[in-house]
Amino acid sequence: MSDPKTHPGSRIPVAVLGATGTVGQRFVRLLADHPWFRLEALAASERSAGKCYRDAVTWVQTQPLDERVAQMTVRTCEQILDGRHELVFSALGGDVASEVEREFARRCLVVTNASAHRMAADVPLLVPEVNPDHLDLLAAPAAGARLPAGIIANPNCSTIGLVLALKPLADTIGIDRVSVVTMQAVSGAGLPGVSSYQILDNVIPWIPGEEEKLEVETGKILGRVEGGRIESAALAVSAQCNRVPVVDGHTLCVSVGLRAPAQLDEVREAWRAFRAEPQALGLPSAPPQPTVYLGDDEPPQARLHREFGKGMAVTIGRLRECPVLDARFVALSHNTLRGAAGGAVLAAELVVARYGR
Missing domain, CATH: 3.30.360.10 (Dihydrodipicolinate Reductase; domain 2)
Known part of the structure; x- marks a missing residue:
């Protein structure tokens, strides 16, 4: 078996929804140089759309903003809905997350930090060390896909x-x-x-x-x-x-x-x-x-x-x-690493290890 810390194929293209908030920024920082994932798209509100990320975000992380990511153009969720990403990380607010995440979940895997789907019967509420067997709720990946479509929720x-x-x-x-x-x-x-x-x-x-x-x-x-x-x-x-x-x-x-x-x-x-x-x-x-x-x-x-x-x-x-x-x-x-973005990234890694290798 290949070294699990190095993805054996090409890195999986991913997007971040709600990329300018505190949790969205954590996602951006963790994904900027992730060995398995390549950050390809950033989405936020209409007031941020069209700006480069460095101009749209008030960066509050202690590490500097990655230069490649800083130059990426922020778009709306609708504008990236049919993109080539196979995995989406969501830091959307609860008022918009429910409908938007379901739309993305018809096309790809969504790992969300929002509360909208946490208690849904068909959604794993995942802490990877605690209940990895709950991934059995996901359907198998479609033909030609590396990952299953659907939603995985990060708990409170x-x-x-x-x-x-x-x-x-x-x-x-x-x-x-x-x-x-x-x-x-x-x-x-x-x-x-x-x-x-x-x-x-x-x-x-x-x-x-x-x-x-x-x-x-x-x-x-x-x-x-x-x-x-x-x-x-x-x-x-x-x-x-x-x-x-x-x-x-x-x-x-x-x-x-x-x-x-x-x-x-x-x-x-x-x-x-x-x-x-x-x-x-x-x-x-x-x-x-x-x-x-x-x-x-x-x-x-x-x-x-x-x-x-x-x-x-x-x-x-x-x-x-x-x-x-x-x-x-x-x-x-x-709370913003294990309890938010870091926990969601770990959940996605577990799915990749099971399905996408």
């Missing part, structure tokens, strides 16, 4: 960090109840996001729709495919979500009820031993260790730990017994 950014921390425990011990309190970074609100007057010297203890997403998405992701649909896991989840003055990195304080008695050493070992299909395949965006346990006295902190695994690993610490449930801990994930 907080949900991704939660299910990555829960998956090793679900597999080895079993879980039936989860209580989670999130402290979510301002980048999760997009551009222009939360105003400085609202967030500085403050915690906002409500993010519209966020708690509901965490509670229902977790069950779908940890569920199983039965008869062409996903049966959600029998899991009670209670979520409370807060916006805090951090740029990147969502922190989660989690308590879990275990299905079987377990020592805390068993919980630690489950995280430390966890590897999955992306690691076995050596996918370009996969972290070598997806769940990194820091220590009982070392809580993960956004400023110190969000870049672990190039922003693709979940860091965990402060494991201890819970007087209400069974065990409690703190987890941290990078």
